[in-house]
Amino acid sequence: MTNFKLYCFGESGNAYKPALMLQACAVPWQAVFVDFFNGETKTEAFRRDVNIMGEVPVLQHDGRTLTQSGVILDYIAEATRKFGYKSEDERREILRWMLFDNHKLTSPVASLRYLITLMKKPEDAVCDYLRKRALGALGVLNAHLSDRSFVLGKRTTIADFSLCGYLYYGEELPFDLEQFTHVMNWLDRIKSLPGWKHPYDLMPRKA
C-alpha cells in the first residue's frame, strides 16, 4: 500500500479524525502541514489545487484526492479493511452518526473552541448559542453511549473516530465535558487503542 498523505494541522479536530484512524490502522502516512492560521485554506491556490471547500483535512492516496473527514474515514476503512461496516445497515448507522457529528456536534464544538480558545474572543451571544448546541449534542451522544461501549455497539468503527475528533483537546474545550460520564468512559476506551496519540503529538503545528 502506498503512503497516505494527509493535509492537516495540530489544532484541527477534523484532521485528527483520519490522523487517529491511520495510527490505529498502523499504516504509514505522511502529514502535510497546512498553515490555516495564516489563511492558507482561504487562498485561491488552495481552493483550486487542493480543496474547493477551503478546508482540511484532505487525503491523497493512489492518485485520488479526498475531502471531508467522513469521506476520508470511509475511504481508509475500505483501503485497510479496518473499522468499517459489515452490512448496508451498519453502513447507514455509521453514516447516521457521522452526519449527526458534523451537523450537531463537531460544528458547534469546533466553532466555540476556535472563538474562545484559539482566537481569544470574549464570551458573547454567539458563544452562548454555540455552547447550548454543543451541550445538547453531547447529551444525545451521552445517552446513546449509556449502554454500549462504542457508537455501533461492541466494536470501534469510523463513527467513533468522527465523533471523538474534538474531544481530546481537554482544557481547550470551553465547557465541562466531565459531566458526560458515558462520553468520558468511551473516550478512555478509544484512548486505549494501540497507537493512540494526542492531536498535538500526531499532527504538525506552527512553530
Place this chain on the structure above:
Amino acid sequence: MTNFKLYCFGESGNAYKPALMLQACAVPWQAVFVDFFNGETKTEAFRRDVNIMGEVPVLQHDGRTLTQSGVILDYIAEATRKFGYKSEDERREILRWMLFDNHKLTSPVASLRYLITLMKKPEDAVCDYLRKRALGALGVLNAHLSDRSFVLGKRTTIADFSLCGYLYYGEELPFDLEQFTHVMNWLDRIKSLPGWKHPYDLMPRKA
C-alpha cells in the same frame, strides 16, 4: 413496495429533502405530522420511540426506522434504484457533498431562517455569524455548479436533494439567494423534475 412513512412538517427543509425525493421517485408515501413548534421532538416519548436525536425527518419502511436526512436519502436510493451512486467513487463524492451540506450549508441556513423568519427574533450577533457562514457555503456551492448541471455532473443524485433542502423557501430566507446565479439555475433544473412540489404543498403544517 410497501409505503414509505415520513415523519415531517412543512417548515422543515431537512424533511423536505426525502419528501421531494419520494415525489421524484413517484413512489407512494405517507406523511406523519410532527408538531415541532409545540415541542414534540423534544419530548421523552419522541426520543424514546422515534428518534434519540430528537429531530425530523424519520423514515419508517419495511420494519426499519431511519433518521438523518442523508441516511434516508441513501436508503430511498437503494430501495428505488434511483438517484443513487453507480460506483464507490460516486458514493464518496455524494457523501462529500452531503457532509458539506449538513455541516456548512443547511446548518447555518436553517438556523438563521428559524431565528429570523419563524421565531421573529431581532437581528443580532448570532444572525451575523450564521449569515456569514451561510453565504460562505453558498459561494462554495455556486463555484462548484459553475460548470456542471448537478452536483455530480449531468445526473441528478441524492446530493442535489440534500443541498437544495432549504433553498425553495424563497422570501423566508433572510439573505439574497439570487446573487448566486449558478445555484439559482440549478434550483430551476431540480424544479423541472417530474413531481416537484414546494415544501408547503408536500408536507403538513399546523392549522
